[in-house]
Amino acid sequence: MAITLSGDQALPGPPLSSRLTPAQVWGIILLAPYLLVFLAFVVYPVCYGLWLARAPANYVALYNDPIFARAAVNTLIFLVIGINIKMLIALFLSGFFAVQRPWIKWLSVIFILPWAVPSIPTILSVRFMFNPEWGMVNHFIFSLTGEDGPNWLNDPTVALTMAIGVHIWKSLPFWTLILITGRLAISHDLFEAAEVDGASWWQKFRYITWPSMQTLYITCTLLSMIWTLGDFNSVYLLTGGGPADLTHVLATLGIRYLRLDQLSLAMASIVCAMPFVLPLVYFMMKRLSR
Amino acid sequence: MKLPGVSEFSWRDVATEARLLLIGIPVFLWTMIPIYHMFLFAISPKEDAFSGKLWPDHPTLHNFEIVFKQQHYFLRDFYIQFWNSTVIAVSVGVLTLVIATGAAFSISRLKVPGGRAVMNLALFTYFIPAAFLAVPMYRTMGNYGLLNNHWSLILAMVTIASPYAIWVLKQASDKLPVELDEAAVMDGATTLQIFRLVYVPLMMPSLVAIGTYAVLLAWNEYLYAFLLLSNDREITLPVALGNFLAADDSPWELLMTTGFIYALPPAAIYYAFRRYMVGGLTAGAVKS
Numbered sequence: 001m002a003i004t005l006s007g008d009q010a011l012p013g014p015p016l017s018s019r020l021t022p023a024q025v026w027g028i029i030l031l032a033p034y035l036l037v038f039l040a041f042v043v044y045p046v047c048y049g050l051w052l053a054r055a056p057a058n059y060v061a062l063y064n065d066p067i068f069a070r071a072a073v074n075t076l077i078f079l080v081i082g083i084n085i086k087m088l089i090a091l092f093l094s095g096f097f098a099v100q101r102p103w104i105k106w107l108s109v110i111f112i113l114p115w116a117v118p119s120i121p122t123i124l125s126v127r128f129m130f131n132p133e134w135g136m137v138n139h140f141i142f143s144l145t146g147e148d149g150p151n152w153l154n155d156p157t158v159a160l161t162m163a164i165g166v167h168i169w170k171s172l173p174f175w176t177l178i179l180i181t182g183r184l185a186i187s188h189d190l191f192e193a194a195e196v197d198g199a200s201w202w203q204k205f206r207y208i209t210w211p212s213m214q215t216l217y218i219t220c221t222l223l224s225m226i227w228t229l230g231d232f233n234s235v236y237l238l239t240g241g242g243p244a245d246l247t248h249v250l251a252t253l254g255i256r257y258l259r260l261d262q263l264s265l266a267m268a269s270i271v272c273a274m275p276f277v278l279p280l281v282y283f284m285m286k287r288l289s290r
Numbered sequence: 291m292k293l294p295g296v297s298e299f300s301w302r303d304v305a306t307e308a309r310l311l312l313i314g315i316p317v318f319l320w321t322m323i324p325i326y327h328m329f330l331f332a333i334s335p336k337e338d339a340f341s342g343k344l345w346p347d348h349p350t351l352h353n354f355e356i357v358f359k360q361q362h363y364f365l366r367d368f369y370i371q372f373w374n375s376t377v378i379a380v381s382v383g384v385l386t387l388v389i390a391t392g393a394a395f396s397i398s399r400l401k402v403p404g405g406r407a408v409m410n411l412a413l414f415t416y417f418i419p420a421a422f423l424a425v426p427m428y429r430t431m432g433n434y435g436l437l438n439n440h441w442s443l444i445l446a447m448v449t450i451a452s453p454y455a456i457w458v459l460k461q462a463s464d465k466l467p468v469e470l471d472e473a474a475v476m477d478g479a480t481t482l483q484i485f486r487l488v489y490v491p492l493m494m495p496s497l498v499a500i501g502t503y504a505v506l507l508a509w510n511e512y513l514y515a516f517l518l519l520s521n522d523r524e525i526t527l528p529v530a531l532g533n534f535l536a537a538d539d540s541p542w543e544l545l546m547t548t549g550f551i552y553a554l555p556p557a558a559i560y561y562a563f564r565r566y567m568v569g570g571l572t573a574g575a576v577k578s
Contacts, residue, residue, distance in 0.1 A: 026481040027402030030392035034452055035408065037389065040434075041427065041449040042415050048433075049426030096313050107314055109561075111321050116560035118510035120528045121549025124535075125328040128542055136327060139342025169324065223416075230419025232513045237532070251421035255517070258425050270422045281417045 053267035062268055071248040071269075074160055075276070078249055079225050082164040087221045090172055094179035095209070115173040123166055123237040127153070130162065156246035159239045163247060167234040175220055182216040183209065219287050226280050229273060328553075331546035339543045353547040362544055364534050367522055375509060375526040375552075378440055382447040382508035383501045386455050389448065390500060391493070394459035395485055399471060409460060412453035420450070421513060428517045442518040443526070447511060451504040462496040463489070499566040506556050527552045 020028075062068045097108045114122065129136050130152040138149030153159045190208045199207070232251045235241065241248040241256060248256065250273045257266035330346070331339045332353055338346035355361075360368050393412075397405035415423075427446055428437075436442035470492075474484045490497070512528045519525045525533075531552065534545045560567065 023400050023481050024402055027396040027400035027405070030396040030400070030485075031402055031405065031408060033389045034393040034412065034456065037445070037449055037452060038408075038412060038415075041430065041445060042418075042423070045423065045426035045430040046418065048430060052426075052429070093313075093317065096310070096317075099310060101310065104310070104314065107318060109564075111317060112560070113321060113325060113557065116506075117325070117553040117557050118512070118528060120512050120531050121328055121546065121553050122324045124531065124549060125324045125331070125546060128331075128546075129324070129327050134340045134342075134542075136342045143342075169320070173321075226417055226419060228419075230421040230423075232421040232424075237512075240535075251419065254421060254425050255513070258428060258517070263425070263429060266425045270425060273419075273422065277417070277419065277422075284417065 049267045050271070052264045053271045055264065058264050058268035059272070061265060062272060067245045067248060068253065068269060068272075070246055071250055071253040072272070074247060075229065075249045075251075075273070077160065078164055078167070078231075079228060079276070082167060083221060083225050083228055085164075086168045086172055087175060087217065087224065089168070090175040090179050090220075091213075091217060093172075093176045094183050095205075097176065097180050098183050112173045112177065114170050115177075119170055119233045120237060122170070123233060126162075126166055126169075127238050153239055154243050156243060159243065160235075160247045163235045163238050166238050167228065167231055170234065171224070171228075175224060178220055179213070179217065182213050186212045215287070219284070222280050222284050222287070226277065226284070229277060328546045328550055331543050332550045334543060336541075336543050339546075353543050354551070356544060357547050357551065362541060364530070364541065365544065365548065367530070368548070370523055371525060371527050371530045372552075374440065374524065375528075378443055378447070378515075378526060379505045379509040381440075381444045382451060383505035385444065385448045386451045386504035387497060387501050390452050390455035390459055391490070391497065393452075393456045394463055395489055397456070398460045398463040399466075399484075399489065400481070409453075409456055412456055415450070415453045423450075424513055424517055427514070431518055436518075438519055438521050438524055440519075440524065443511075443515055444508075446514045446518060447504070447508040450514075451507050455500045455504060458500060459493065459496055463493060466492055495566055498563060502559060502563045502567060506559060509556050 097104060097111070128134070130138075132138055132149065132151040132154070135152075137152070141147065141149035150158070152162065186209065191204060194204050194208060230251055231249070232255060235247060235249050236252045236255070239247045241252050245256075250269060254266045254269050257263070257269060330344075333349045333351065334343075334346035335348060335350055335352065338348065357365055357368060360366050393408070396402045397409055431437050431442040431446070434442075436445070466489075470488055471484055474488050479487070510528070511526075512532065515526045515529045516532060519529060522530075527548070531545060531549055534540050534548075
């Protein structure tokens with residue numbers, strides 16, 4: 001960036017320093033640290049990674065690895081089902097938290113906790129809660145029915161569902177908070193007028209809330225999908241990718257290859273995720289530049 | 291509409307309240323159960339924790355004593371790991387503030403050519419999912435010779451925190467009136483004086499929010515810490531917690547106690563700065 005910038009400036013006329021005001025010189029100096037960080041830790045790694053993933057043999061190896069196909073499917077389930085459920089709940093709860101009650105205000109303060117505390121201790125806490133022998137859930141099931149509870153994390157479908165649950169638990173407060181901000185920005189007069197006209201709860205939502213929030217809602221959904229592609233913790237800390245590597249998502253799979261010292265495979269698996277990422281990024285860019 | 295001081299009893303209100311509670315109670319339970327479960331383990335002796343009781347027969351602080359005296363194999367470096375986490379989080383906070391404030395001032399107030407383009411490129415960082423950047427970042431840190439060095443984690447976290455920090459600070463500084471800078475220039479202030487004496491003091495609330503954000507981000511980070519640091523005396527607390535899992539007979543009650551101690555500072559910091567955080571960090575969300 002800096003190169004093209006100074007290049008454009010240097011071409012016509014006198015040398016750079018004499019054409020810039022002192023303020024602009026300071027501007028470049030103050031911007032330089034970030035540019036250096038960006039070049040060294042974003043541009044270089046990304047280019048280097050793409051270069052490592054260039055050999056077609058990597059993709060053949062991935063294609064032959066059954067874990068990869070499974071991880072790709074899991075990732076799709078995580079994004080398409082998990083995120084949409086999360087955002088719908090967030091939209092619903094943003095309406096709930098917008099209600100003016102003292103106890104709801106207190107609840108909203110507590111509600112933010114999962115987002116404020118680090119994920120590792122809480123995810124491990126959930127993991128133990130569902131431990132088949134010692135966990136609280138199966139103790140509870142036993143005392144209720146006298147039967148042993150299921151071996152939760154040993155069934156890939158249940159384990160993946162729970163990983164999605166953990167992800168929702170962790171990030172729901174953040175998205176709810178954003179949607180509450182959006183909801184509070186809607187003019188109150190509209191709702192009062194609708195009240196006078198005798199609009200139902202659904203009509204108010206359909207004709208006032210949704211039209212003013214749909215842009216924000218869709219932007220949030222897309223962003224959340226992009227970020228969730230990189231969600232390593234929910235799966236890794238809860239299931240470790242198991243049982244039998246059946247609950248990996250692309251994020252944990254890439255790290256798994258990395259730990260096995262197969263860096264080019266790790267990068268190739270990420271390149272394979274580009275068909276997911278690029279459309280999302282494209283829509284995001286279009287939305288943001290409008 | 292109710293008049294103040296006049297309480298009108300109506301079934302309609304009761305029904306509304308009941309419906310709200312019907313949402314509120316599950317939300318409360320959903321939020322608190324994993325956290326309560328962690329707390330329960332921290333105050334339970336091992337037998338009680340493993341027997342699925344909702345409250346231990348003999349609540350105890352013994353687990354905390356073991357952690358604080360480092361009396362377990364897994365905890366032998368507890369203090370140094372806590373210190374590592376602290377140093378890294380604070381360094382990330384300070385460095386992010388320095389880099390992002392400079393960049394935001396440069397883009398928003400000095401209108402440096404190409405500034406907006408830089409900011410858009412910076413935000414592009416967030417379109418690379420975290421785990422995907424982590425893989426090449428790991429190799430890059432190796433090339434720079436920074437693996438197993440705290441600087442690798444600090445720089446990685448600064449890279450991730452900065453774009454958002456710049457964006458929020460730019461939004462905030464766009465709201466400061468231009469006349470301020472003009473008046474200062476009239477009085478003969480240099481650019482640096484404007485930055486130091488006018489800009490930074492006025493931006494204080496946003497700076498507090500961004501500093502807190504960066505500190506929390508670094509303190510809570512697991513993936514990068516786990517990849518970039520591996521030596522027992524260099525790792526941060528979350529990595530140490532993850533290492534507990536490697537053993538078959540993990541002392542879960544100690545794991546939960548350590549986790550609880552680790553989770554306390556960010557929760558406390560968040561609530562202490564909540565006023566700044568919510569306003570400062572979501573300000574840009576509803577701009578459009």
